[in-house]
Amino acid sequence: MILLDLxxxxxxxxxxxxxxxxxxxxxxxxxxxxxVLFAYAATPERYDPKRGALLVTYLxxxxxxxxxxxxxxxxxxxxxxxxxxxxxxxxQPSAKDILENFxxxxxxxxxxxxxxxxxxxxxxxxxxxxxxGESSTEVLARALGLDTSNVELMRRMVKRHRDRLxxxxxxxxxxxxxxxx
Numbered sequence: 001m002i003l004l005d006l007x008x009x010x011x012x013x014x015x016x017x018x019x020x021x022x023x024x025x026x027x028x029x030x031x032x033x034x035x036v037l038f039a040y041a042a043t044p045e046r047y048d049p050k051r052g053a054l055l056v057t058y059l060x061x062x063x064x065x066x067x068x069x070x071x072x073x074x075x076x077x078x079x080x081x082x083x084x085x086x087x088x089x090x091x092q093p094s095a096k097d098i099l100e101n102f103x104x105x106x107x108x109x110x111x112x113x114x115x116x117x118x119x120x121x122x123x124x125x126x127x128x129x130x131x132x133g134e135s136s137t138e139v140l141a142r143a144l145g146l147d148t149s150n151v152e153l154m155r156r157m158v159k160r161h162r163d164r165l166x167x168x169x170x171x172x173x174x175x176x177x178x179x180x181x
Contacts, residue, residue: 002041002044006037006040006041006059007037009056010033010037010055010056010059010060011033011034011037013056013060014033014036014056014059014060014063015029015030015033015063017060017063017064018032018033018060018063018064018067021064022064022067022068022071024067024071028067028070028071029063029067031066031070032063032064032066032067032070033059033063035063035066036059036062036063036066037059039062040059040062102131102132105131105169106128106131108169108172108173109124109127109128109131109169111172112168112169112172117168117172118168122143122144122145123144123161123165125143125144126140126143126144126161126162126165127165127169129143130162130165130166137154137155137158138154140158140161140162141154141157141158144157144158144161146158146161
């Protein structure tokens with residue numbers, strides 16, 4: 001009964017204030033007003049007339065807060081979706097790009113071997129594994145002939161070898177760019 005009286009007395013007026021003061025659509029304003037009226041009907045003791053605000057002012061302010069919260073939430077969700085979509089787009093190269101990069105890297109390794117920059121069969125095997133996408137430290141350690149019993153030492157050694165091999169590949173790539181042939 002109290003809810004019907006509230007709806008008749010305040011709903012249109014509150015919705016008008018919300019629409020006028022906030023940049024929102026009618027549906028958002030109406031939903032906020034209805035939510036606030038239901039909340040007030042459930043717990044009317046939350047309103048304290050001694051604070052000096054009229055009931056309609058108190059309820060309208062609560063509806064405005066609800067609309068602002070929804071607008072912020074919607075805006076934040078849109079931003080998260082944009083960021084996530086951008087991350088997915090940037091983080092996923094096409095299958096064609098992956099294959100082309102692998103073929104180009106394999107050719108570079110073959111040239112490194114032919115020109116004598118890579119001589120160790122262990123380095124060659126490890127570099128081919130790295131370029132094929134292998135990221136397991138243990139697999140790379142076995143290819144490099146490292147001791148796998150001490151995990152921490154193995155990780156450091158594999159990182160050192162991986163960095164060294166990638167630096168060789170990077171230098172070769174720079175030399176290759178400088179070579180006009």
